[in-house]
Amino acid sequence: MSTLFTKIINKEIPADIVYEDDLCLAFRDINPQAPVHILIIPKKEIVSIATLTAEDKEILAHIMLKTAEIAKHEGLADNGYRVVTNVGENGGQSVFHLHFHLLGGRKLTWPPG
Ligand code: AMP
Numbered sequence: 387m388s389t390l391f392t393k394i395i396n397k398e399i400p401a402d403i404v405y406e407d408d409l410c411l412a413f414r415d416i417n418p419q420a421p422v423h424i425l426i427i428p429k430k431e432i433v434s435i436a437t438l439t440a441e442d443k444e445i446l447a448h449i450m451l452k453t454a455e456i457a458k459h460e461g462l463a464d465n466g467y468r469v470v471t472n473v474g475e476n477g478g479q480s481v482f483h484l485h486f487h488l489l490g491g492r493k494l495t496w497p498p499g
Contacts, residue, residue, distance in 0.1 A: 421491025462490035
């Protein structure tokens with residue numbers, strides 16, 4: 387089932403896009419939890435990592451490589467950052483289209499709440 391992220395992919399609703407290619411899209415989170423808070427998503431409609439299949443391997447590897455490139459481009463590489471994906475209700479997932487949160491620009495605490 388489509389979510390609002392499909393509307394962002396299709397440019398039906400606006401987003402602050404920082405990177406795009408055939409496989410993925412990266413845009414700034416509307417409710418940032420850190421000075422840099424970017425969401426990296428596959429263009430393919432995948433609910434979460436729980437529903438990945440073997441055919442998604444290339445997409446996932448691509449997203450991880452691009453996430454690291456975006457982090458570097460945002461100036462996060464030296465001091466570090468966090469990449470998080472929430473899964474389901476207990477994981478705190480609110481949009482059911484796979485996304486990786488890239489968080490940085492401040493010291494992040496651990497463990498998360
Ligand atoms: P999660 O709670 O892990 O599913 O993350 C969903 C994220 O999407 C949250 O951090 C929201 O702030 C973010 N979000 C929701 N709507 C938008 C939007 N229109 N543009 C950018 N980010 C959004």
